[in-house]
Amino acid sequence: MLLVVLAFAVFLLIGMPVAFAIGISGVLFFLQHPELPFTIPLQVTVSQTQNFALLAVPLFIMAGNYMNRSGITESLLNLASVATGHFKGGLAQISIVLSALMGGVSGSAIADAAMQSRILGEEMTKRGMSRGFTAGVISFTSLLTPLIPPGIGMILYGTIGQVSIGRMFAAGFAPALLLGIAMSIAVWYTSNKRGYPPERAKRASLAEVGSALRGGVWALLFPVILLVGLRMGIFTPSEIGAFAVLYALFIGFVVYRRLKTKSFIEALEISLADVGSAMFLISLSAIFSYGIVFERIPEVIASSLTSLTDNVQLVMVLIVLLVLVAGLFIDATVIIIMMTPIFLPAVRAMGGDPVHFGVVFIVAATIGNFTPPVGAAMFTVCSILRVSVGAYVRESLPLMIAIGLTTLLLIFVPELILLIPNLLFG
């Protein structure tokens, strides 16, 4: 596996597209294992496209592109400008709110990042924000999405660790709020330092708010309809993406009448390249993960870790650090499946609360989706916004610090997480 990682680094340095670099270096693992059929890399690549969770990615990319051309984005942004335009970096703040809203809709950080890259990305750069900052904000703030129920990470953790999923769901809200506030401060800090101008000099008047609300009613209705649809059991999360596309088309063709055959085809053409660059990479990264799982690398490292100290909070800090390191290479789902059965019993044995640990663990695991060199949300955002990974990382630092400090707070003050589930479930 060491050879694989080295080859990956070399390929990246000579400027090979990340998709090929990850796939080709992953294949090297199979050269070292002649007992495995050499078709496995291709089989796992195809399997990624049969994964329901990833089915949402192309749909939300398309939804984003059609919202741009249907006029929904414009009225949504107008509304955002009225509401937050007097803040510095207003649109970046909107990205935070939108990620929380999407939590109730898709539950997937990757789908959220994919859609926001298309609806907010260019608008943010047009308002003078750097590409790296834009990509960083859209990517890292989608951390909120899996914390608002129904998040697939919580269901996985609850199932593997035999922890009440209802409790996990209830426990997600407060940390999401805290993380949202912390991210908002980080965004404000950067915008202030960079002098990203507010869009308007002063707070919007009531009349302006009213007119923006009337203009934006269809855009606002969108997340509401999706949420209601989901709650009423009309759609499963995988169908919500398709509904989002239909809704954007309906508004574009029928309500605003901004969408014409020509712009319909243009948006589809852009979607083709977007889907190709994001999904090809995500598909090929399965080759790389196969070797990591096969050699049980996370398990080997993890079992040595929990023997270091018997202070449950310190152990949680160590676990978070380890999960972050693993998250550089592996995405959240794989981390949760592989590490829950190792860490949770250790935390339980030290008297830790499984719901408290679970939320912290899921936050740390989800961050793996955003960190280079391998992260599905990062890949999606950076390839759609054409941002180099270096700029993305540099400009995400304030957000990473905000998330890191909040995570420490969540570790050392368990009540923040446990208050709501304890109130609801006793």
Added chain:
Amino acid sequence: QEKHILRMNHVHSPVEAYHSAFQEWAKRVGERTNGGLKIEVFHSAQLGNEEDIIEQIRQGANIGQNTDAARLGNYVREIAVLNGPYFVDTLDEAFALSKLDIVKKWKTELADKHGLQVVCFDFVQGKRHVFANKPVRNPGDLSGLRIRTPPAPIWQESVRAIGAAPTAMSFGDIYPGLQQRAVDGAELTYANIRPSNLQEVIKNVSETGHITLINFEVVSAAWFKKLPADYQTALVEECSAAGQKVSKVLADAAESEKAALVKGGMKVTDNVDLEAFRKAGDAAYKALGLTEVRAAVYKEMGR
């Protein structure tokens, strides 16, 4: 001494009895072969989904998979009959299947033609019941209910036969599917419920017992052939032993799991019209052309 590794993949979570059973199998085989044949167990389908793994096994990978007759029916059509409604009634009937000539013939065909070596099929998960948000006494009560079913023809037909609308969905989607009412219920064993916290989203169980799920442990036939004879024997014998043991554990656990669920507020419907369900179940065999296959197996069983 020859060294071999088998990586055993299954979809169950590490807290379920199956996982411990596979680990016990691994331990015993390791002891009997002095560490010559090492089994590494991968829970929660970490190595990949069942269908992918079966393909890898067929191409000779040293991987094993816990699967069922429904999926093996993709290769040897007749074998799916073992997954049909009300096919066997007791554990002993299930354990005796491997001694029937007709079943041995299917096993040989799986190995010779399709590269799939069945190591044992003594892992019985128990009787499956209908878990839904309304009580079910006869097939008519299931009419219009969307019941989550694994995506294999015999499953789909079995559930359709007993009156429901089968809805294919992966196991992990059951919880959100029920919570968001994308389905009205699922057909599962008692032991399936609490490990996946499904009691949080289902309140009724109707004891239809419509399928007794028998699992098969399969490995690559090419890989199996290369093992020394004593390794092969150890692998097969310990598989049966671990399987029969966990099947009994699960059968006993059904009662205690049921009690725990009832205590948690689950309502049990036990006055189910089993005769009506049995009769309805015949339609599944007809739909898949397995009626004669079933008759042939029953004849050999002396049933």
Added chain:
Amino acid sequence: MKTLYDYVLKLEAILAGLFLMLMVGLLLLGGVARMMQHPLNWTIDLATCFFAWAVFLCADIAWRKDMLMSLDLVTAKLSERYQRALLFVNYAVIALFLCYAIYGGTLLAWTSRSRTFNGIPGVSYSWVTASIAVGAALMLITTILKIRALMRSDGVPCTAAASGEVA
């Protein structure tokens, strides 16, 4: 030859767009049918089959438009001669990988022919696995054309990915 390839590219774009739109339609149909208490299981199966094809066709489109993300931390600082040399190395390794993907993908489609697709009787999983072989073949053509273009030009082609240009 040139015109034939143009037709192939047109077909590729039309099919990829069609597959994406069909995914949307099928998922909606499935949701509505289930709401009406008539679950249709084949809709999601067909949608994921189209998904596989859409991904690998779109991958070729993205590759041709130089929209696959890469790092340019080191390469951007090198002289043009080295950049050209590295590009050749990249294209050669990628072409080799694509040859493997065509061969392995074809073999996979052949071995998976008796595996039913999500348990639908009579529908083989080969319909899904064939997508990677076809996609890789298209990408190999794209790569060869890139190599040819590089040989014909003197400098380094200014790719969208390297220049940070907006798509």
